[in-house]
Amino acid sequence: MKLVRAMVVARKEWQEIRRDRLFLALCLVVPVVLMLLFGYGLSLDVENIPFAVVDHDDTPASRDYASHFSDSRYFDFRGRLADEGAIDRLVAANALRAVLVIPPGFGRDLAAGRSVRVQTVIDGTFPVRAMTMRGYVLAINAQASTGIALEWARAATGADERSLAALAQPVRLETRNLYNQPLRSVWSMAPKLIMVILMIAPPFLTVLGVVREKESGSIFNIYASTVSKAEFLLGKLVPYVVISLFNALLLFLLARYLFGAPFKGDPLFFALATAMYVVCTTGIGLVISVLVRTQTAAMVVVAIVTVVPAALYSGAIIPIESLSPAAAGVAHLLPAMYYAQVATGSFLKGVGWPVLWPNLLVLAGYAALLMAAGYLLFSKRPRT
Amino acid sequence: MMSRMDWRDVLGRGLELVRKELLQLWRDRVLILFLLYVFTVDIYLAGSGLSFSLHNATIAVMDQDMSHASRELASRFQPPEFQRVAAPGDPRAAQQLLDTGRSMVVMQIPPRFQADLGAGRQAAVQYLVDSSNSVLGLLAGSHAAEIVGRYNLEQGAARLAATGAGGRLPGVDNAQRALFNANQNEAWFMGIAELLMLVTVFAIILPAVAAVREKERGTIEQLLVSPLRPLEILLPKVLAMTLVILAGVTLAIALVLRGVFDVPIRGSLPLFYAISALYVFTTSGIGLLLATIARNLAQVGMLAIMVLAPMMFLSGMWTPPEALATPVRVLMAVSPMHYYIDAGFGVLLKGMTLAELAQPLLAMALLGALAFGAGLARFRRQFA
Numbered sequence: 063m064k065l066v067r068a069m070v071v072a073r074k075e076w077q078e079i080r081r082d083r084l085f086l087a088l089c090l091v092v093p094v095v096l097m098l099l100f101g102y103g104l105s106l107d108v109e110n111i112p113f114a115v116v117d118h119d120d121t122p123a124s125r126d127y128a129s130h131f132s133d134s135r136y137f138d139f140r141g142r143l144a145d146e147g148a149i150d151r152l153v154a155a156n157a158l159r160a161v162l163v164i165p166p167g168f169g170r171d172l173a174a175g176r177s178v179r180v181q182t183v184i185d186g187t188f189p190v191r192a193m194t195m196r197g198y199v200l201a202i203n204a205q206a207s208t209g210i211a212l213e214w215a216r217a218a219t220g221a222d223e224r225s226l227a228a229l230a231q232p233v234r235l236e237t238r239n240l241y242n243q244p245l246r247s248v249w250s251m252a253p254k255l256i257m258v259i260l261m262i263a264p265p266f267l268t269v270l271g272v273v274r275e276k277e278s279g280s281i282f283n284i285y286a287s288t289v290s291k292a293e294f295l296l297g298k299l300v301p302y303v304v305i306s307l308f309n310a311l312l313l314f315l316l317a318r319y320l321f322g323a324p325f326k327g328d329p330l331f332f333a334l335a336t337a338m339y340v341v342c343t344t345g346i347g348l349v350i351s352v353l354v355r356t357q358t359a360a361m362v363v364v365a366i367v368t369v370v371p372a373a374l375y376s377g378a379i380i381p382i383e384s385l386s387p388a389a390a391g392v393a394h395l396l397p398a399m400y401y402a403q404v405a406t407g408s409f410l411k412g413v414g415w416p417v418l419w420p421n422l423l424v425l426a427g428y429a430a431l432l433m434a435a436g437y438l439l440f441s442k443r444p445r446t
Numbered sequence: 447m448m449s450r451m452d453w454r455d456v457l458g459r460g461l462e463l464v465r466k467e468l469l470q471l472w473r474d475r476v477l478i479l480f481l482l483y484v485f486t487v488d489i490y491l492a493g494s495g496l497s498f499s500l501h502n503a504t505i506a507v508m509d510q511d512m513s514h515a516s517r518e519l520a521s522r523f524q525p526p527e528f529q530r531v532a533a534p535g536d537p538r539a540a541q542q543l544l545d546t547g548r549s550m551v552v553m554q555i556p557p558r559f560q561a562d563l564g565a566g567r568q569a570a571v572q573y574l575v576d577s578s579n580s581v582l583g584l585l586a587g588s589h590a591a592e593i594v595g596r597y598n599l600e601q602g603a604a605r606l607a608a609t610g611a612g613g614r615l616p617g618v619d620n621a622q623r624a625l626f627n628a629n630q631n632e633a634w635f636m637g638i639a640e641l642l643m644l645v646t647v648f649a650i651i652l653p654a655v656a657a658v659r660e661k662e663r664g665t666i667e668q669l670l671v672s673p674l675r676p677l678e679i680l681l682p683k684v685l686a687m688t689l690v691i692l693a694g695v696t697l698a699i700a701l702v703l704r705g706v707f708d709v710p711i712r713g714s715l716p717l718f719y720a721i722s723a724l725y726v727f728t729t730s731g732i733g734l735l736l737a738t739i740a741r742n743l744a745q746v747g748m749l750a751i752m753v754l755a756p757m758m759f760l761s762g763m764w765t766p767p768e769a770l771a772t773p774v775r776v777l778m779a780v781s782p783m784h785y786y787i788d789a790g791f792g793v794l795l796k797g798m799t800l801a802e803l804a805q806p807l808l809a810m811a812l813l814g815a816l817a818f819g820a821g822l823a824r825f826r827r828q829f830a
Contacts, residue, residue: 084740088748095752099759102774110768127618138768153625154796156788159766175614177599179621186624187791189632191766193500194581196622201588203620204595211602211615218606228568230615232601233519235594236570237587239577240544250580266751270744357743358655359476366483370491381550381579383502383529386494403547410578413545 063292071289071297075271079301085270093263093309097316100255101248108194113137113160116146121169127180130206131162136198149183159185160195172210175218241410249324252317253405254378259313260336261343261372261398262364264306268347269360272298277357285442295436299344306340317409326412332404335418338425339401343368345432352439376402397428459674460682467656467686484644485694489702493637500585502529506549508540509533513560519571520555522593527585540574550576551586566605626795633707634795639763641698642790645691645722646757646783649729650736651750652687657737657825658746676826680734688726695722703794712797721793721807725786728814734821738828757783782817785810 079086115128132139140158143149152158163181171178182199186192211230219229227234242249275281284294314336317323325332347364354360374380375389376398382390393399400421407413472478505528507520523530531549534540543549554572562569573590577583595617603615624630660666669679703709711718732753740746759765760778767775778784785806792798792806800807 082744084745085748088745088752092748092751096755099756102771108766108769111766112768150625151802154792154798155802172616172618175616177617177619179619182620182622184622184624186627186630187635187795188763188766189627189630189635190581190764192624192627192630193585197581197585197588199620199622200592201584203618204588204591207595207617207619208598211599211617214616215602215606225566228566229605230602231598232563232568232605233594233598234568234570235573235590237573237575237590239575239583239587242577242580242583245577245580245584247580250578266747270747274742274744354476356476357747358474358659361743361747362476362480366480366488370488374492381503381582383504383550389494406578407545407547411545411576417542417546 063290063296067289068293068296068300071284071294072300075298076301079271079305089263089267089305090309090312093259094312094316096259096263097255097313098320100258101252101316101321108191108198109136110138111136111160111195111198112140112156112158113162114140114143114152114158116143116149116161116163118145118166119164119168123169123172124164127168127206127210128162128164130202131199134198134202136195136202146183153183153185156185159191160199172214175214248321249410250406252321252323253409254376254402256310256313256317256336257339257376257398257402257405258372258378260306260310260340260401261376262368263309264302264340264343265347265350265364265368266361267305268299268302268344269351269354269364270357271302272348272351273354273357273360276351276355291437291440291442295348295433295440299348302347303340303344306344307337310336310340323409325409327408328414331414331418331422332408335401335404335408335422335425338422338429339397339404341429342397342401342425342432345429345436348436349432349439352436371396372398375399378402397425400424400428456678460678460685463674463679463682464686464689467683468689470656471652471686471690481648481690481694482697485641485698486701489637489640489644489698490706492640493633493702493707500527500582500589503527503551503582503586504529504531504549505551505553506531506540506543507533508537508552508554510557511555511559515560515563516555519559519594519597520553522597523553523590527589544574544576547576550582551590553590563601566608631707634709637703637707637709638791638794639787641695641703642783642787643758643763644698645695645726646729646786647754648687648691648694649726650733650754652690652733653684653730654733654736654740654746654750655743656683656687657734658740658743661737662742677822680822680825684727684730687730688723691726692719692723695719709794711794713793713799717800718790718793721786721789721803721810724807724811725782725814728811728818729782731814731816731818731821734825735817738821738824757781760784761787763787779809780813782810782813785813 079089113131115132117124117128131137137160143161146163149158149161153161161183163183165178165180168178168180184192184195184199208231212226215226215230219226239245275284289297318325346367350363350367351360354363371392372378375385375393375396377393378398382393382399385393404418404421407418502525505523507523507530509516509520528551531543534543534552540552540554544552552574554574556569556571559569571594573587575583575586599615599617606615627634657666660669699711699715704711736746736749736753740749756777760774760781761783762778767778770778788806789803789810792803
């Protein structure tokens with residue numbers, strides 16, 4: 063293998079990319095646009111939830127309890143409903159997403175020291191949203207309930223503040239949110255978006271670049287030339303790896319400065335792992351382009367093997383522990399999961415070499431495997 | 447003016463062209479296989495084994511008290527929300543667990559926990575959450591708040607009884623009821639969401655690819671010199687694709703949504719088909735528009751991603767409109783997919799009727815007519 067020849071192939075490829083202005087522009091624009099869209103559009107923070115109250119009790123106690131919800135920034139109080147009859151219709155029409163129903167006797171029961179049961183009806187259509195609402199309701203209710211218990215204990219015993227707290231709240235839970243203290247979803251998402259976009263874009267570029275040559279027939283020039291298999295593949299790969307690395311840098315800058323995600327880890331380690339990951343995903347494109355014959359088929363196959371695994375089987379949205387065993391098995395077979403851990407670790411957790419070196423190793427192994435597969439599968443004398 | 451005979455001619459020619467388009471699609475074996483794959487396996491994959499809720503979140507309990515009370519509290523962190531993992535020996539090991547992601551939560555119960563409780567003092571429990579996934583971080587925190595709140599209610603009542611002020615402590619239990627998907631079965635949401643997304647993807651990609659391929663091969667000129675007007679060329683194409691997509695929808699609903707996931711189809715299926723047909727037909731205008739901009743398949747592929755990604759994120763499937771900034775919400779209002787999602791979930795899951803969905807359907811039809819008109823106009827200007 064001669065490096066010079068590989069570089070000539072690379073230069074030819076680069077020139078071809080450069081001359082297709084629209085393609086080049088899209089190469090550089092698509093990842094950035096995706097990042098902006100996901101970053102701004104995929105906010106999982108559920109705020110301003112349209113919220114109403116059905117208060118059958120209508121006492122100071124019930125109004126006070128309801129105000130814990132309507133005063134929070136999560137719920138947007140839209141008014142009171144006379145009864146439960148209209149709830150289903152209003153929630154179906156997206157006019158409301160959560161309704162608190164307080165039964166009659168709420169104030170009376172609490173005043174008598176009895177526990178009461180209220181109900182929150184939530185829109186269950188979109189499970190992520192419903193889960194988040196559930197989390198808010200649980201947290202707000204726990205707080206309101208503790209307050210009620212404290213108040214009762216004060217009235218019952220007349221004890222001082224300290225012993226009251228010990229009385230009504232024997233265990234104080236001190237929750238600390240590590241790594242993403244303000245629970246900003248864009249901080250969580252940004253590093254994983256880098257992973258998802260770098261999983262999808264590089265193979266797309268690569269297959270389109272390589273298969274185009276097959277479809278137009280210009281690949282026969284290569285078949286007939288003295289360029290060896292390795293030289294051709296390397297030369298083809300280099301421009302796309304370079305473009306993708308440039309994209310990776312852009313994505314990093316967007317995550318860091320536009321979305322404000324903190325970067326606490328080792329930049330060198332992150333850069334190295336990113337480069338390895340880009341080689342992996344470009345390699346996926348290479349293997350696919352060796353296998354298929356038309357650009358349409360190439361795009362289709364890339365979509366299948368990258369989009370779903372990157373989004374769903376990488377731990378990006380759903381943690382690996384929550385996947386079914388089969389899905390978790392799939393996740394371990396793909397590079398996305400390993401890089402997702404690197405991205406999250408480097409951005410939010412501030413961990414590097416000591417913790418994540420096995421991930422780097424896996425990515426390197428993966429890259430090597432893909433290159434080998436591409437080399438073995440590519441033939442200068444294809445059966446036609 | 448056309449006579450009756452002319453109309454019959456036009457219709458006959460149109461049907462012949464629809465047949466030609468269907469035949470052409472049928473012969474593209476890769477495409478057919480892909481369609482079969484996505485409308486069955488892909489929807490199945492998206493819906494199965496995935497869960498957004500707090501499910502098996504790993505919790506490591508660092509019990510420094512090793513008492514009956516501490517074990518009792520720890521035992522309340524139970525499946526399905528939590529799963530216990532090996533306890534760390536010291537704070538450094540605990541930090542390591544969180545850094546490596548082997549545990550999502552570390553709960554530290556202090557020494558003398560039982561003694562403090564027994565003496566009527568307040569005990570503080572540290573609860574460290576890996577919030578690098580913000581939604582799960584929130585849920586892990588609020589579930590803990592609820593568990594400890596309940597524990598406090600029991601313990602507090604006992605303490606109050608000890609002071610002689612009665613053995614009761616009032617609290618509020620907030621039961622939650624999720625409408626439309628009572629058990630929060632994620633497969634229902636993911637399955638339907640994936641189906642609606644696929645319909646959108648194909649409604650744009652199929653016509654775009656078909657038109658560009660004719661452009662690339664030059665066969666479009668053949669059609670143009672034939673005695674057919676642009677509309678007569680395009681309508682059969684779009685009709686054929688609508689039929690193919692509806693066939694995919696049928697497959698998905700019968701085999702996957704109903705067959706595997708048991709989605710309760712609460713509304714009228716014919717209504718859903720009518721809505722989908724209208725949507726596919728009108729949205730194909732966007733695909734035609736792309737085809738007039740792009741010169742080859744590579745470009746059309748990239749353009750399609752550029753158009754589809756924002757549509758998906760502005761569809762309201764992941765982020766509710768009320769959580770978005772106003773300018774983004776305006777964008778959402780002009781995305782036809784947003785209305786299709788509303789109507790699709792409305793019919794399939796909420797059992798809404800045509801009258802109840804009049805508003806989103808009208809908006810969808812209007813936007814679709816605009817898109818189709820624009821696509822047709824540009825196509826005509828470019829070719830005729």
